[in-house]
Amino acid sequence: MSVAIRIQQVSKSFGAVQALDRVDLAIEPGEFFGLLGPNGAGKTTLISALAGLVRPDHGTLSVMGHDVQSDYRAARRQLGVVPQELVFDPFFTVRESLKIQSGYFGIRDNDAWIDEILENLGLTPKAHANMRMLSGGMKRRVLVAQALVHRPPVIVLDEPTAGVDVELRQTLWAFIRRLNEAGHTIVLTTHYLEEAENLCSRIAMLQAGRVVALDTTANLLRRFSTHTLRLRCRGEMPADLVLGAAQSGGWWSLPFDRYEDVEPMLARIREAGCGIEDLEIGKPDLEEVFIRVMQGETQGEGR
Amino acid sequence: MGHGFSTLLYKEVLRFWKVASQTVAAPVLTALLYLLIFSHVLEGHVKIHGVAYTSFLIPGLVMMSVLQNAFANSSSSLIQSKVTGNIVFVLLPPISYLEFFAAYVLAAVVRGVVVGTGVLLATCWFAPLGFVAPLWIIVFALMGGAILGSLGVIAGIWAEKFDQLAAFQNFLIMPLTFLSGVFYSINSLPPFWQQVSHWNPVFYMIDGFRHGFFGVSDASPWHSLAVVATCLALLTAFTLNLLKRGYKLRA
Numbered sequence: 130m131s132v133a134i135r136i137q138q139v140s141k142s143f144g145a146v147q148a149l150d151r152v153d154l155a156i157e158p159g160e161f162f163g164l165l166g167p168n169g170a171g172k173t174t175l176i177s178a179l180a181g182l183v184r185p186d187h188g189t190l191s192v193m194g195h196d197v198q199s200d201y202r203a204a205r206r207q208l209g210v211v212p213q214e215l216v217f218d219p220f221f222t223v224r225e226s227l228k229i230q231s232g233y234f235g236i237r238d239n240d241a242w243i244d245e246i247l248e249n250l251g252l253t254p255k256a257h258a259n260m261r262m263l264s265g266g267m268k269r270r271v272l273v274a275q276a277l278v279h280r281p282p283v284i285v286l287d288e289p290t291a292g293v294d295v296e297l298r299q300t301l302w303a304f305i306r307r308l309n310e311a312g313h314t315i316v317l318t319t320h321y322l323e324e325a326e327n328l329c330s331r332i333a334m335l336q337a338g339r340v341v342a343l344d345t346t347a348n349l350l351r352r353f354s355t356h357t358l359r360l361r362c363r364g365e366m367p368a369d370l371v372l373g374a375a376q377s378g379g380w381w382s383l384p385f386d387r388y389e390d391v392e393p394m395l396a397r398i399r400e401a402g403c404g405i406e407d408l409e410i411g412k413p414d415l416e417e418v419f420i421r422v423m424q425g426e427t428q429g430e431g432r
Numbered sequence: 433m434g435h436g437f438s439t440l441l442y443k444e445v446l447r448f449w450k451v452a453s454q455t456v457a458a459p460v461l462t463a464l465l466y467l468l469i470f471s472h473v474l475e476g477h478v479k480i481h482g483v484a485y486t487s488f489l490i491p492g493l494v495m496m497s498v499l500q501n502a503f504a505n506s507s508s509s510l511i512q513s514k515v516t517g518n519i520v521f522v523l524l525p526p527i528s529y530l531e532f533f534a535a536y537v538l539a540a541v542v543r544g545v546v547v548g549t550g551v552l553l554a555t556c557w558f559a560p561l562g563f564v565a566p567l568w569i570i571v572f573a574l575m576g577g578a579i580l581g582s583l584g585v586i587a588g589i590w591a592e593k594f595d596q597l598a599a600f601q602n603f604l605i606m607p608l609t610f611l612s613g614v615f616y617s618i619n620s621l622p623p624f625w626q627q628v629s630h631w632n633p634v635f636y637m638i639d640g641f642r643h644g645f646f647g648v649s650d651a652s653p654w655h656s657l658a659v660v661a662t663c664l665a666l667l668t669a670f671t672l673n674l675l676k677r678g679y680k681l682r683a
């Protein structure tokens with residue numbers, strides 16, 4: 130029971146589409162874990178298998194040590210899922226939806242916790258509004274709230290920030306971070322890689338149903354991405370620097386590992402009689418990691 | 433059955449109650465219109481088992497409303513949840529398939545009984561009714577409602593679009609309920625159609641229900657009870673099996 134989520138050799142196909150191909154993952158309690166991948170990579174299918182919405186063809190999944198098939202009641206009590214699709218029940222108000230959802234998990238008097246969730250997600254003024262009347266972003270907040278009513282130790286968010294404004298993102302992440310600090314395990318999928326880079330301590334990348342990268346965010350950045358010195362200049366770039374550099378739109382990109390390396394590079398450029406017109410420094414970012422991993426690099430060529 | 437079950441039952445009842453004008457008032461009005469038209473045309477011309485036609489018709493209309501509304505409740509709730517995607521709210525929690533089944537079917541029975549009572553209250557002024565054996569009335573209303581509620585669960589799970597559900601309703605439920613002796617005694621039918629009616633389980637539901645009012649019926653109420661109970665047991669087993677396998681609900 131030392132892991133929060135264990136996924137072993139999970140495969141699932143829909144007709145000819147292999148949505149998941151022998152996926153193995155183990156996520157520790159208290160982790161903030163990112164699940165990334167292009168559209169159709171299988172992220173939602175994996176989450177659905179974890180939630181018991183999809184039955185895998187092979188393999189097993191467990192949440193806090195409870196198998197999602199044979200011990201589904203315990204497993205589902207441990208798990209809160211924010212679905213990707215913006216779904217809601219048009220018959221009820223926000224508060225009714227949350228009370229009903231609490232009841233489904235066997236919880237009777239949940240008003241204090243519901244109030245707290247509403248407050249934290251900025252939903253208090255909308256508590257008595259009918260679900261139909263809410264804007265898309267507000268509906269998304271309610272979906273997050275519904276996933277939290279039973280205080281699940283493991284929280285999975287499937288693109289919770291798709292199409293929502295800056296304010297919600299910030300309130301949402303502040304809240305989720307607090308939950309994470311309080312010991313909840315968080316799994317997040319998102320196409321906003323900056324978000325994943327800032328939040329997640331470890332990341333798995335899926336491609337066509339397979340895990341193609343799995344490491345800490347720091348290691349991934351180190352392995353697949355570098356610092357770059359970007360500059361625009363008049364005159365010829367020294368030949369030794371051109372090697373390993375890239376040029377586009379009048380900008381040179383020169384990779385480097387340590388900041389100490391920058392000064393000698395600039396000195397070489399000055400010696401060559403190049404006049405620098407514009408200059409900036411790019412940090413390693415997850416976008417670059419993502420692109421390289423998806424292009425099939427496995428070891429990483431960052432130095 | 434835990435709190436998850438009672439919450440799902442409560443939610444299903446609240447769902448139809450919030451739109452009671454469509455789910456309760458409208459079917460009561462429809463039944464009332466049937467009564468006005470048919471009794472106007474046939475009263476005085478027909479007596480069945482020695483009962484005046486309007487008296488005979490009222491229990492039939494009440495039971496037809498119970499059955500149709502029980503079916504409508506579970507089937508439309510499920511298909512709406514599936515099409516809009518909010519079915520996940522009941523699939524994610526630790527609700528067992530047994531609780532799921534019981535909640536949807538019981539809510540369907542509640543809707544059926546509420547509408548049936550409404551129809552009875554709206555129509556009982558038009559002709560004398562006996563209430564000879566109230567226990568039969570209750571037993572057949574509950575069991576009939578449960579059977580159609582269960583069929584509604586099957587249809588709601590099976591159908592992927594609203595028109596598939598409409599087909600299920602139009603080609604199975606409507607013929608079964610209309611060709612079951614709501615408007616006539618099957619003894620007045622030609623022998624062939626009498627035979628056919630004896631294969632229609634809805635005939636036994638209505639016949640047994642009506643027996644509770646007048647103490648007379650086409651078939652013996654015990655015979656009807658046996659048929660209805662068998663149907664209920666078979667359908668329950670079938671539906672539970674679908675739910676247990678996660679048929680069309682869990683891919």
Ligand SMILES: Nc1ncnc2c1ncn2[C@@H]1O[C@H](COP(=O)(O)OP(=O)(O)OP(=O)(O)O)[C@@H](O)[C@H]1O
Nearest residue numbers: 143146148166167168169170171172173174175683
């Ligand atoms: N119920 C289903 N029936 C048929 N195919 C499906 C079903 N669910 C998913 N798929 C297919 O499985 C593959 C993986 O889909 P999935 O939704 O898991 O991707 P994803 O990584 O979540 O993508 P996105 O970033 O677009 O949300 C896709 O090719 C998709 O078309």
Ligand SMILES: [Mg+2]
Nearest residue numbers: 172173174213
């Ligand atoms: Mg997805």
